[in-house]
Amino acid sequence: MSDLARLQRDMKRAILGDDQALANVDTDIVSMGLEPAQRMQIHRNNYKETLTTSLKAVFPVVQAFVGEAFFEAAAKQFVLSSPPGKAQLVEYGRALADFYDTYEHAASVSYVADLLRLEWAVHVIQNSDEREPVSVIEVDEAVSNKSLALVPQMQVISSDHPILSLWMVGTGQMPPEAVHVEQEGQNALVIRIDGAVQLQAINDVQLELVKSFHEGNFTGVIDENSHHNELKKMAERGMLTLAA
Amino acid sequence: MNIAETSLRSLGDMPVGVSLKSQYYQLVLEHAPSIAFFEIHAENYMVDGGAHHRFLEAIVEKYPLSLHGVGMSLGSAEGISSEHIKRFRDLVERYNPTLVSEHLAWSVEGGHYLNDLLPFPLNQESLDIVIDNVNTVQDALGRQILVENPSSYMAFNSSDIPEVEFLSRMAGATGCGLLFDVNNVFVSGRNMGWSPEEYIDSVDVDLIGEVHLAGHLVKDVDGVELRIDDHGSAISDDVWALYERLIKRSGDKATLIEWDNNVPDFDVLQGEANKAYNIMTDQNQNKLKASA
Numbered sequence: 001m002s003d004l005a006r007l008q009r010d011m012k013r014a015i016l017g018d019d020q021a022l023a024n025v026d027t028d029i030v031s032m033g034l035e036p037a038q039r040m041q042i043h044r045n046n047y048k049e050t051l052t053t054s055l056k057a058v059f060p061v062v063q064a065f066v067g068e069a070f071f072e073a074a075a076k077q078f079v080l081s082s083p084p085g086k087a088q089l090v091e092y093g094r095a096l097a098d099f100y101d102t103y104e105h106a107a108s109v110s111y112v113a114d115l116l117r118l119e120w121a122v123h124v125i126q127n128s129d130e131r132e133p134v135s136v137i138e139v140d141e142a143v144s145n146k147s148l149a150l151v152p153q154m155q156v157i158s159s160d161h162p163i164l165s166l167w168m169v170g171t172g173q174m175p176p177e178a179v180h181v182e183q184e185g186q187n188a189l190v191i192r193i194d195g196a197v198q199l200q201a202i203n204d205v206q207l208e209l210v211k212s213f214h215e216g217n218f219t220g221v222i223d224e225n226s227h228h229n230e231l232k233k234m235a236e237r238g239m240l241t242l243a244a
Numbered sequence: 245m246n247i248a249e250t251s252l253r254s255l256g257d258m259p260v261g262v263s264l265k266s267q268y269y270q271l272v273l274e275h276a277p278s279i280a281f282f283e284i285h286a287e288n289y290m291v292d293g294g295a296h297h298r299f300l301e302a303i304v305e306k307y308p309l310s311l312h313g314v315g316m317s318l319g320s321a322e323g324i325s326s327e328h329i330k331r332f333r334d335l336v337e338r339y340n341p342t343l344v345s346e347h348l349a350w351s352v353e354g355g356h357y358l359n360d361l362l363p364f365p366l367n368q369e370s371l372d373i374v375i376d377n378v379n380t381v382q383d384a385l386g387r388q389i390l391v392e393n394p395s396s397y398m399a400f401n402s403s404d405i406p407e408v409e410f411l412s413r414m415a416g417a418t419g420c421g422l423l424f425d426v427n428n429v430f431v432s433g434r435n436m437g438w439s440p441e442e443y444i445d446s447v448d449v450d451l452i453g454e455v456h457l458a459g460h461l462v463k464d465v466d467g468v469e470l471r472i473d474d475h476g477s478a479i480s481d482d483v484w485a486l487y488e489r490l491i492k493r494s495g496d497k498a499t500l501i502e503w504d505n506n507v508p509d510f511d512v513l514q515g516e517a518n519k520a521y522n523i524m525t526d527q528n529q530n531k532l533k534a535s536a
Contacts, residue, residue, distance in 0.1 A: 002321050002369060002373075003365075003369060003402065004319075004321040004364060004365070004369055004370050004373060005321035005322065007364070007365070007400075008320065008321055008322075008350060008353045008362075008364070009353055009354065011353075011362065012353040012354065012356060012358060015358055015360075027401070028365070028400055028401060028402065029398050029399070029400060029401070030398070030399040030400065030401055032399065032436070032437060033468045034465060034466065034468050034470075036398070038465060038466065039397055039398040040398070042397045042398075042470070042472075043358075043360055043362060043397070046360045047358055047359065047360055050359050050360065051359060083356040083357065083358065084356065084357040084358075084359060085355060085356065085357065086327075086328070086357060087287050087290075087314070087315025087316075087317075087325075087328055087351070087352075087357050087359075088287040088288070088290040088291070088315065088331075089287065089288075089359065090287075090288065090290070090291055091290075126294050126295070127291035127292065127293060127294035127296070128291075128292055128293055128294065129292035129293045130293050152292070152293075153293075195295065195298075
């Protein structure tokens with residue numbers, strides 16, 4: 001390992017909170033009035049602040065639910081355990097929901113993880129590629145040609161919690177007293193139409209059809225006649241396109 | 245061909261640009277402000293679709309673009325991510341920017357991105373690594389890039405090449421140009437205890453393809469003054485004085501007003517851009533008077 005590779009490994013570990021690595025780089029850094037650890041602290045702070053600020057921008061609705069202080073504390077712990085795997089901040093935050101699944105301080109608000117998944121889907125769909133949806137009258141022919149596909153500007157989120165209702169509370173469209181977290185689960189369709197991201201309810205049949213498309217199980221999708229009607233309803237909603 | 249001349253010809257009579265933030269999209273398209281070019285951070289546009297691309301496509305029909313990367317990690321011992329280069333190249337091909345730049349810094353280790361412009365020792369080992377990495381990027385893009393001098397908060401015991409010499413040798417070995425950030429010179433000089441004026445006077449101005457100007461923050465850390473390059477305020481008088489000193493040596497240079505945090509009304513950036521323009525105009529007039 002080169003000297004530079006060793007230094008960069010230790011600096012990264014120090015930035016991610018490893019105090020032994022911080023001690024390792026101590027002799028590499030010139031003091032000049034401030035201790036090396038104080039100089040490293042600038043970069044430790046930069047890392048935490050930049051990523052926490054980015055997460056706050058991606059998840060404003062969840063932040064409104066749990067409060068800024070709670071969100072920040074969780075985010076700072078998350079960024080130390082899950083550093084980004086890509087340079088673009090816009091792709092950082094997908095794993096925050098999984099982190100909340102096991103975050104001890106969020107145990108009493110178990111719905112938050114799914115709310116994070118929903119908000120991440122909104123974020124992704126805002127920046128996704130877009131394809132022209134197929135019209136309803138084209139569905140039968142597309143089914144026989146096996147050329148139907150999901151548009152890239154949509155995702156579905158299935159939850160054991162009433163995430164659509166909770167979303168409406170978080171965005172001020174519904175008063176908090178109108179929703180009980182113990183209500184039955186909801187499936188959400190996140191779709192971009194005419195440049196604006198919309199959240200809609202989606203039934204279990206359409207949810208299963210979406211899963212079949214994702215699994216490449218197109219034969220299963222068209223086997224039952226009843227699915228043709230559901231596919232037409234999905235086309236009406238702008239969920240389907242012709243495969244490239 | 246001289247790098248600076250190439251850029252200036254493409255950017256017209258007033259080669260001063262500003263950062264393009266999403267808050268300005270509508271204003272730029274509706275009012276077409278008098279700005280030579282806009283600069284974007286490449287990583288913010290590494291998405292497949294959405295509003296950012298729609299606005300940028302409309303804006304580049306009217307203005308030249310500078311594509312400024314913050315995540316290439318030219319100083320990484322492990323080399324450059326081929327996936328990141330591909331995404332960067334896709335943007336270059338899509339928008340055909342007039343200027344393309346990156347930083348003398350590292351941010352990647354073991355496949356993890358630390359989203360910071362981290363420093364490294366300046367010595368023969370790191371110079372060889374940076375040269376390899378710059379060559380890799382330029383080969384992949386099929387064009388020259390500009391590399392920005394860093395703002396520093398720490399120095400290393402194993403550094404034995406002065407920063408200006410490091411930049412010059414890197415440019416000589418790779419054919420890259422310099423993105424000369426005057427605020428970074430001031431911030432680093434104050435933090436590291438060397439003279440920003442000497443730095444300005446010693447840089448090879450022919451290598452400079454673009455200049456950056458930005459504001460910075462002054463912090464007190466346990467009684468020690470520290471300058472932080474936060475791009476969140478107006479350019480300081482000290483930095484304007486250094487810019488004037490540079491332009492006196494170099495002549496006109498494509499100049500960008502950077503403002504990434506506490507983003508103000510566009511008029512504020514326009515005012516800073518006008519100031520840079522006036523400095524270049526005054527220097528040109530002084531030269532004319534001197535030669536008359």
